[in-house]
Each structure stands twice: as C-alpha cells, then as structure tokens.
Amino acid sequence: MAKDIINLSLGLLLRKLLKERSMSMRKLSELSEIDTATISRVINGKRSANLQHLERFACCLEVPLADLVEAAGYPIEQIQEKSLLKNHTYVDILQDVFVSSDMADQNVSEAVIEQKLAKYEQYVQTVEGKNEILNEFGKKLESVGSIGPLISQMKDLYKKFHLGNGTPYELAIIGSALLYFIIPLDVIPDYLFAIGYLDDAIAVQLASNSLAKN
Structure with a gap:
C-alpha cells in the first residue's frame, strides 16, 4: 500500500x-x-x-x-549544501538534483541547455524576441532580487544588448542567455536561487564561451 x-x-x-x-x-x-x-x-x-x-x-x-x-519531498537542504561545495561544478550539481529526485530521465546536461540557447538565438533576432528582453528583463530582476554574481553578469549582458555593443552574431548570443534567464520554463525551474538558477549560470557560461571563441 x-x-x-x-x-x-x-x-x-x-x-x-x-x-x-x-x-x-x-x-x-x-x-x-x-x-x-x-x-x-x-x-x-x-x-x-x-x-x-x-x-x-x-x-x-x-x-x-x-x-x-x-x-513534494525534493531534497532541498541536501541540494543547498552541495551548491556551496567548490569542487562541485554546475553540471555535477544539476545531475545530482535530478538523480536524487527521480528526474534523471530529463537528461539534464549542457547539451540540453545549448539546444535551448540555439532556439533563443533565432528568436532574439526577431522584433518580438528583442522586445521581450527589453520589456521583461527589469521585471525578472525585481522577482529574483538584484544581488549576486549571476545577477551582475546578467546586468552586464543586458547593458551590452540594450546599447547594441557587439556584432549581430554577438548580440544574438547575448540575447539568448538573457532570454534563458527571463523565460521561466528552464531546465531547472527558478524555485530557489541557489539551485533554480544554476542552469541559467551555465547558460551564461556557454554564451561567454561562444563569445570568446568568436
């Protein structure tokens, strides 16, 4: 029973x-x-x-x-502790979250996040996509609080995007990371800053890597 x-x-x-x-x-x-x-x-x-x-x-x-x-019984305390360990990478923590929560079938990985970023790169080049960033970024900041290293990175990216500092390709990459942050349906939902925004941090890291290569 x-x-x-x-x-x-x-x-x-x-x-x-x-x-x-x-x-x-x-x-x-x-x-x-x-x-x-x-x-x-x-x-x-x-x-x-x-x-x-x-x-x-x-x-x-x-x-x-x-x-x-x-x-629902998700191990929040255990996850919070792991998020503070310096020897855990973001991907490691993401995998631990889903494995320990019977969510391993979601196949959380950088590849999944990269796929979402690729879609957002296309969307951000449309008027609708650009307007969503300009109109919703401030609201998103208010909802999550305007402190922390991730928020600082997001603010820097938004400033570049808003001012158009970069080539169309660079702005598309920057915009994709901003959209990933703004849109709530992430790989990991934004329910807790220490965990819910880990995939957003990975998205920023991946976007930064792409910009560096470029």
Missing part, C-alpha cells in the same frame, strides 16, 4: 490551495495545461509531480514554488 501513496503531503497542500481559491481541478488543468487526470493522481498521491508540474502549479495558484517543492 505504501508504494501506492506518493507525496501525499503535496496532494493535501494542493487540495487545500484549490479549496482556498475556489478552484476546481479542471480549472487548474486549463490554466496549467496539465491534464486533469494527472492533477487528480498527484492530489490523490497516486503519482509524483515533476519539477515542471510544480512550477506550473505554483504559477497558477500564486504560491512560492519552494513550498510545493518541499511538500
């Missing part, structure tokens, strides 16, 4: 949040674009929720994603 009950604490929390908001599972399904059957199974403890599910639930229910992550 125990094997059939997965993350019941998350299910109880979701049920409570839905009741407080007078929201049905069907409505949550429409807002989150997660099918009702999956939501029902998560709420009833019949299946675990992955990080993408939790991110969408948090957005739709307007609650801190960290609360849902903790309720």
Whole structure:
C-alpha cells in the first residue's frame, strides 16, 4: 500500500490551495495545461509531480514554488549544501538534483541547455524576441532580487544588448542567455536561487564561451 501513496503531503497542500481559491481541478488543468487526470493522481498521491508540474502549479495558484517543492519531498537542504561545495561544478550539481529526485530521465546536461540557447538565438533576432528582453528583463530582476554574481553578469549582458555593443552574431548570443534567464520554463525551474538558477549560470557560461571563441 505504501508504494501506492506518493507525496501525499503535496496532494493535501494542493487540495487545500484549490479549496482556498475556489478552484476546481479542471480549472487548474486549463490554466496549467496539465491534464486533469494527472492533477487528480498527484492530489490523490497516486503519482509524483515533476519539477515542471510544480512550477506550473505554483504559477497558477500564486504560491512560492519552494513550498510545493518541499511538500513534494525534493531534497532541498541536501541540494543547498552541495551548491556551496567548490569542487562541485554546475553540471555535477544539476545531475545530482535530478538523480536524487527521480528526474534523471530529463537528461539534464549542457547539451540540453545549448539546444535551448540555439532556439533563443533565432528568436532574439526577431522584433518580438528583442522586445521581450527589453520589456521583461527589469521585471525578472525585481522577482529574483538584484544581488549576486549571476545577477551582475546578467546586468552586464543586458547593458551590452540594450546599447547594441557587439556584432549581430554577438548580440544574438547575448540575447539568448538573457532570454534563458527571463523565460521561466528552464531546465531547472527558478524555485530557489541557489539551485533554480544554476542552469541559467551555465547558460551564461556557454554564451561567454561562444563569445570568446568568436
């Protein structure tokens, strides 16, 4: 019986949040674009929720994603400790996060992030992509706090992009890193600065490497 009950604490929390908001599972399904059957199974403890599910639930229910992550049983304290170890690379930590959270099938790696950056390079060259960076970067900073080494790097990249300091190719690379930071659907959701933005840091590193090669 125990094997059939997965993350019941998350299910109880979701049920409570839905009741407080007078929201049905069907409505949550429409807002989150997660099918009702999956939501029902998560709420009833019949299946675990992955990080993408939790991110969408948090957005739709307007609650801190960290609360849902903790309720789902993800090892936040263990992950925080690993993130402070100097001998752990970003990729090492990312792999540890997903392996320890039964998310290894997501195949988190630099290659996955590179694929996203390549798509964003194309998008940033459109008027829509450029406007998204110019309009949303400030809002993103407000939501995550304007301190830390990653934020400083992002601010520097944004300044270059905003001023157009670089060739079209260089600006496309810079823009791809900025879009990765702005758009919430990352390889790792932005639920906790020390962990949720590790993949954003990798994106910046990859973009910097590309600029250096260029």
